[in-house]
Amino acid sequence: MPHEDYEAAITLRDVHEDIRAMRTELTTVITQLSTATANQLDHETRIRALERRVWTAAGVAAAIAAVIPQLGPIAAAFGG
Template sequence: MPHDEYEAVITLRDLHEDIRAIRNDLTTVIAQLSATTTTQADHEMRIRELEKTTASSVEVAKHEERLDALDRKHWYATGALVVLGILFPNLGEIAKLFGG
């Protein structure tokens, strides 16, 4: 192969500029990587804190059980008040029915 067909002239200035551009790009990538690593560590720490404060399934089951018991009592009280609400205004008529 003749050397003249593929000849290119690269000066030291061209090499120097390319090396500076690569160095700048590398500095930018390192800064972005550092910021990403810091952000990831912060996210990991917050996730671990949330995992500590999140209720376990046993605690959730206990709360469900207590809420179910409270709900049952609520409906019993509601039913009793309905019955009393019907009976109280009609006590006179009920007494007449039973001979009073």
């Protein structure tokens, strides 16, 4: 029952097969998105851990820098 001007007819079977293919592709995209989201969260966790270490090291360096000048007078007081 296709119209005489059309070169091809699209059947319900064709539409059904296309919808099934699109669902399969959509499932693949959703899976990839879930994986990408998990990877992003993992990277953010790792970056935060590195930032904590950097700030801890900076604090330790500041504490050492504050203590070192005090060692000279303390050593002189004890006859060193």
